Amino acid sequence: MNPLDLSAVALAHRVRSGVVTPSEVAIAARARVAERNPALNAMTVLNPSLDEEAAEVARRLAAGEDLSLAGVPVVIKDNIWVKDLPITQGSRLFAEFVAPKDAAAVSKLRDAGAMILGIATCSEFACKGVTNTPLHGITRNPVDTRLTPGGSSGGPVAAVASGMAPLALGTDAGGSSRRPPAHTGLFGFKPTQDFVPYGPGFDEPVDGISVISPIARHLEDIDLAMQVLAGISTGSVFAGTIAWSEDFGLGQKLDADVALALRGAVAQLKRQGFSLVETAPDWGGLTGGSVMPLQFAGLARLFGEALKEDRSVFDPDLALQIETGLGLTAAEVANAKSASVHMGEILNGFLEGYDAVIVPTTPCPAWPVDRLAPEFIGGLPCAPRDHAAFTPQANHAGCPALSIPFAETKAGLPLGLQIISAKGRDADLLATARNIMGALSRPKHERAS
Template identity: 60%
Template sequence: MSLLDGPLSALVAAVQSGETTPSAMTTEALERAAARNPAINAICLINPQAQAEADAVAARLQGGETLPLAGVPVLIKDNIWVKGLRIAQGSALFADHIAPEDSEAVKRLRNAGAVIIGIATCSEFGCKGATNSPFHGVTRNPIDPSLTSGGSSGGPVSAVAAGIVPLALGTDAGGSTRRPPAHTGLCGLKPTQDLIPYGPGFDEPVWGISVICPIARRMEDIALAMQVLARLASAPAPRLEIAVSGDFGTGQRRDPDVAANFDKVVAALTSADVTITQARIAWPHDIKGHDVQPLQHAGLAQLYGDVWRETPGVFDPAIAEQIETGLSLSGTQVAAAHQISHQMRETLRAALDLYGFIATPTTPCAAWPAEQNAPSEIGGQPAAPRDHAAFTPQINHAGVPALSIPCGTDSQGRPLGLQLIAQAGRDADLIALAQRLEPILKEIA
């Protein structure tokens, strides 16, 4: 097995010991990108300086530095600034945008010895739940290229799932680095708000909810990445007590296979002596995850409404529709969405204070056809455009950490994910819990 397919710790140890070199790891990752990316369209730009960066890491090692991510090839989502590279947010509006500096997260990766091999695709402005756009085209799921890998972090996720790189950075403002990992059998962590510095970078449609996130194949790799990105120390495993909710208290329909899988997860955890309780989350006024969408629509309209009026054809039609909706909203409607955001925060934080950890399905459905922006049906009935994201935005508006971890497949072999949620600031405990549960969940068919 190649070092690119094993734990990050083994790759780093091999580079540190001289068994391999940063250049060799970079070459292998670039060769895999050339061979595997055409079928999935996960990478939109190869870093022309990747080998030079690998050589610089080798020189630092020869100078006696100990680098926690020495020689690790990494891809960065196309909305996170990487100095000197085109970062376009998946939009033709930014086709000529060259990032003037590194985001702090990229700087920390580079300081730790990682090598940026390129930029991975995202949906336009990171504002769609599938990664397809007029600018980048359709990004496909390596498990089954006829399917989506979700969005908006579909490119980073597809590249890791295809084995091109072992680690990637995505962003998450409503589930964008939890739902795509669930669709591809990966791990994705949404940290506590502002635990990883966000920026410098682009203006956000909704400030205060988006975070930078590591994506990897296993939780130990997520833990190592967070040591670098957030200087997060490891924690001992917490007590195995989890509250569970199959629909997150939202009443959202689920595909039968998702519901059956969640029952299997609960049974497997119970058999492994995990204390399980049923979570009761009383969302006021029956608020749903999509009820905060006016904030995104209004934010997009504020940022890009003038350009849309002049050149509407430049935009992804799905994003143009969001901008048009945002321009039509009243101040009262936007204020109401802010109130819902606040209610999500207060309700979920109170539930986490009561239960400690809450588990839900990451998504109510598995991956759908790659050309579609959303599934047409969930649970055998027509699905609204954001029903597939029913269990994730609440976490962003609460500012608390959550992750998705693989937990088997549906009857068609499509991966499914388990979402674990913790109190704000308990990221290390959440990671430690997921590492304890990971071998249990791997046994679920």
């Protein structure tokens, strides 16, 4: 078996046991990237020091160190600093930038014996729902290369889903490491705010909502990553009631396949003894659009002057966001800040009454790679951010949220189920997710009528 087809847990065990060496893993990983990346455009650069990192892991093992990620290749999103590698944020403004140091999360991975395979693509400034940039081009979905993997963590999910690596680090400021995993059949975890150290690195458009997020093919690898990144231990399965909702109280339409899959999953969980009640927060009219001015204003603060000097440097979609930010009034930004606070208060208050809430990760599967967003959701024309309707709330509440693969559409496209719990209950959420995965048989999706 190719070591790249193993989970990170199994691969690290084999490396520690001497069944496979770190050098052999590095060779296999380079070969897998050479074989599969040309069709996907998931990776911006391979780590030229991979062999040296493999040799260092071997030396540490020989010295008796117990390394939980021994010899595991990890891909890092192109907005997280990795010392001496080009980290561009998908932007021509940063095409020549080389990170002066590792982000703390990357250092923790190295301390545990992981090897940095390379850097994976993201949308410009991680601010777009597809991973297409003027600097690095179009990243494609391994499930169907005619489709997008989503964004902004499109490169990390394409790399993991295609077997280039078992584990990736992404970022998530509004769903960027939950929606792309949902579109590619992976697990993506947004931890409680500040559980995983963020930075050193680039300035963020919006402070206090983005997190470092592990992405993997196996839930056990999310567990292991969180042990390494945040020191969390094994949690307890939720014993109380879990809320569920088709639309998260937002009125968002679902594609028929998504609605059918969700109802089937809820019925299956109830049969397996889970206590589920259909209910949702009352958002008081707040949606993801209510807080988007914060992103526009933040981009304008960071890059407004550069836009005025040369608009052509930017992805046209990002140029429009920056331009929008430059035109916002102080009152509009203040209203968005207030919406952020209230959105967080509403979700945190709701979770005081329930152990968790289950909603679709996305209301639709992946869409054609040449489109910014799907044209239709639930058979109706949709707005550009409707595909992201269910994910920003957890960021503004600081809550942990996990997307798990749970079904497929009738066309065979992956769908994700999102589980959100109260702040600090990351370990319990992961433990409960293991039970939920065990309860769901994940059959091929029956046809929607």
